[in-house]
Amino acid sequence: MTINKILAAMLIGVAGFSGTSxxxxxxxxxxxxxxxxxxADATYKSDKAKCDELSGNGKDVCLKQAKATREHTTQDAKAEYKNTPKAIASARKSEADADYAVAREKCDGLAGNAKDVCIKQAKADQVNDVANANTQRDVSKAKADAREERADARYKVAMAKCDALAGAAKEDCIVAAKAELGK
Structure with missing residues (x-):
């Protein structure tokens, strides 16, 4: 058995094992x-129960904060589970909306110009957080695209090296290159 065949067999074995993993x-x-x-649901219920002791705007803020905390926890878990730039950006946007709801509720306790300024600041913070989420997604996508381009370039080089071979050696080289570079 040639070294290329042994290498190809090992790569196939590792690929099978990693599929199970x-x-x-x-x-x-x-x-x-x-x-x-x-x-997150259990914490929300506990936090919500604590809010029942309050009244007025304080209670409203407390309830919005409990919802926002639950949203942060579930969105972070969802982003970690899906582990894609799109999921992470979506989570950050949902969190920004939840934070905005809390800030907006806090503003309701104010009056006049202070309330207007508070609302505008809350909206500005939300817009900033959403813009940051979009920027992070775009950067992650650009990094993924660059990784793909580098992998394609390495694959082309490997195929060019295989072209110099003939017969079984060439076939083994192609199989090994495809396995190594995930093609």
């Missing part, structure tokens, strides 16, 4: 996500 990791990630959601 990925399945187990996916189950674990889903369980972690579900546990985080359950914890």
């Amino acid at each position: 990925l399945a187990l990791a996916a189950d674990s990630a889903k369980a972690s996500y579900k546990a985080a959601e359950d914890l």
Whole structure:
């Protein structure tokens, strides 16, 4: 057996093992996500119960804060579970909306110009947070695109090296290159 065949067999074995590992990791990630959601709901119920002791705008702010805390926890868990730039950006946007609701409720306790300024500041903070989420998503996408371009370039080089071979050696080279570079 040639070294290329041994290498190809090893790569196939590792790929099969990592497929099983990925399945187990996916189950674990889903369980972690579900546990985080359950914890967020339990914390929300506890926080909401504490709000019942309050009245007026203080109670309203407390309820909005409890909802925002739950939203942050669930969105963070969702972003970690999906682990994509789009999911992370979506989570940050939802969190920005929840934070805006809390800030807006706090503004209701004010009057006149102070209330107007508070509302405008809350909206400005929300717009800033959403813009940051979009920027992070775009940067992550650009990094992923660059990784893909580098992988394609390495694949082309590997194929060019394989072209110099013939017969079984060439086939082994192609199989090894495809396995190594995920093509």
